[in-house]
Amino acid sequence: MKKLMSVFSVMAVLVMVAGCASVSKEDCLVTDWYELGRADGRMGKNRTALQGRAKACLEHGISADRQAYYAGHGQGLKSYCTEQNGFDLGQKGLPFNTVCPLQLDAGFRAGYDKGIRYYCSESKGYELGYQGKAYRYVCPPELEPEFRAGYEKGRELYQYEAELASLHRQLKNIERKTREKEKQLYAANLTDAQRSQIRAELRDLDLRYRDVSRELKYLEVHTPE
Numbered sequence: 001m002k003k004l005m006s007v008f009s010v011m012a013v014l015v016m017v018a019g020c021a022s023v024s025k026e027d028c029l030v031t032d033w034y035e036l037g038r039a040d041g042r043m044g045k046n047r048t049a050l051q052g053r054a055k056a057c058l059e060h061g062i063s064a065d066r067q068a069y070y071a072g073h074g075q076g077l078k079s080y081c082t083e084q085n086g087f088d089l090g091q092k093g094l095p096f097n098t099v100c101p102l103q104l105d106a107g108f109r110a111g112y113d114k115g116i117r118y119y120c121s122e123s124k125g126y127e128l129g130y131q132g133k134a135y136r137y138v139c140p141p142e143l144e145p146e147f148r149a150g151y152e153k154g155r156e157l158y159q160y161e162a163e164l165a166s167l168h169r170q171l172k173n174i175e176r177k178t179r180e181k182e183k184q185l186y187a188a189n190l191t192d193a194q195r196s197q198i199r200a201e202l203r204d205l206d207l208r209y210r211d212v213s214r215e216l217k218y219l220e221v222h223t224p225e
Helices: 002-018 025-030 033-042 047-058 066-080 083-091 102-119 122-130 144-185 192-221
Strands: none
Touching: 025 047, 033 047, 033 066, 047 066, 066 102, 083 102, 122 144, 144 192
């Protein structure tokens, strides 16, 4: 029975951590508030994250165990606020939450500074831009120009390749529509007016095909440097 309750408790914690819109009464009853706090702390969440969950449970007539949550949260921060974790976040170019207690903050920030200096290079900026991702305002001022230059180069190539792909898709779409119209043109029982309309649509498709082909050839010649 205890094992079963433990499973339900873990599932309830997962529901709470995920921030699901609907928290059931059963979730509130079996939630291990200490473990929920520890999970939030390990992810670097502020302990104010409890407020929404506590309010949801209060609507079911159940009060959150705030002391247990805060104790777990403090324990979880010991895993988040390490120099190694700071470095890991920094080298991935991720922002961090200001949640570390004073005695852990210096080490965490030292690791983060080392990691962010590794991340804020021209090559990492290029990689971010080429993936089509949003720019990250995380670099210190002295490294920002190099990182941004790389990002803009990568972004330019990303947009170039995206435009090429779009034009190729347009050509295939025009080809498909043209085949369909040609089949319609030679179908039986069409009036002269209907055939005339289909021929006009085919001419429009042909013009569009020529325009897209010209755009494609221009792009293929003018590649980004």
